[in-house]
Amino acid sequence: MNILIIEDEVKAARSLENLILKLRPESKIIAKIQSVEGAIDYLSNIPSPDLIFMDIQLSDGISFDIFKSIKIHCPVIFCTAFGEYAMDAIKENGIDYLLKPFSEADLKNAFEKVDNFKNFFQKTSENTLIEMIQKINGQENKKKSFLVFKNNKYLTVKTEDIAYIYINYTSPTIVTFKSEHFDVNQSLDQLAAQLSSREFFRLNRQYLINFSAIKEVEHYFARKLYVKLTIPTDDKLLIGKEKTSLFLSWLEDR
Incomplete structure (x- = not known):
């Protein structure tokens, strides 16, 4: 199996190459590329590999x-440290979505999915494929509520009641549509x-x-976007130009 790695961290x-060759010694790593531009140039001139391992945030932009x-x-x-790109990944031939740091067992499972669906991409519609991979990755069973502790009481906060979550100093804080604040002991990556x-x-x-907390989105200088929520935030919510197309696509995909 010819495998291409697109990852900006050397x-x-x-490390990924070593783990791949440990699990699939018959495989060949045909190249390791660090940028969007480099990947486009390589894939435009070289026959398609059998499998690609792709980070999402690369040195010069988003891999999408x-x-x-x-x-x-x-x-x-x-392979990424961020959970919010899962649905976009599925739409782009994504057979699996590994959150860093991932284990050898995670990679082994990913290879098993590739084996099971090797011919699946050629004979099914995109919507059916998304449904199937969602079931495999547990997308349909996302968390419905969080247990929080405040004023010596344990409370349950439904995810549908969460307007936003932000890093307050060093730890995340959940903010509800009722402007309630609850500190949580997980990282923002884990929550996402x-x-x-x-x-x-x-x-x-x-x-x-x-999504339900978004009031309006405005153009900002330097090709950024300014997002305003129905619940006030301590900071001005800006999206950099490298992420604007992804965000607008997310807004549209309802």
Whole structure:
């Protein structure tokens, strides 16, 4: 199996290569690429590999930009530290979505999915494929509520009542549509992985917002977007130009 790795962190790419060859020694790593531009150039001139391992946030942008320039025909396993791109990944030949740091067992399971669905991409519709992979990855069973502790009481906060989650100093705080604040002991990455990527979007390293909380979106200078919520935030919510197309696509995909 000819495998291409698209990953901007050299150590991460080398570690992934070693793990792949440990599990599938018959495989060949045909290249390791660090950028969107490099991937487009490579895939435009070289026959398609059998499988691609792809990080999402690369040195010069988001890897989904690769799919806008060229057609990729092989399965893709996305490897990222962010959970909010899951549905976008599925739409772009994503056979699995590994959250960093992932284990050898996670990678082994990913290869098993590739084996099971090797011919599946050629004979099914995109909607059916999304449904099937959602079931495999547990997308249909996202967390419905969180247990929080405040004023010496344990309370349950439904995810549908969460307007946004943000990093308050060092730890995340849940803010509800009633402007209630609840501190949680998980990281923002962990929380994002448990929430539906259709309903929640990771704006940046500090904010995770609910679609229902969005009041309006404005153009901002330097090709950024300014997001206003129905619940006030301590910070001005800006989306960088490298993420604007992904965010607008998420808004449209209802």
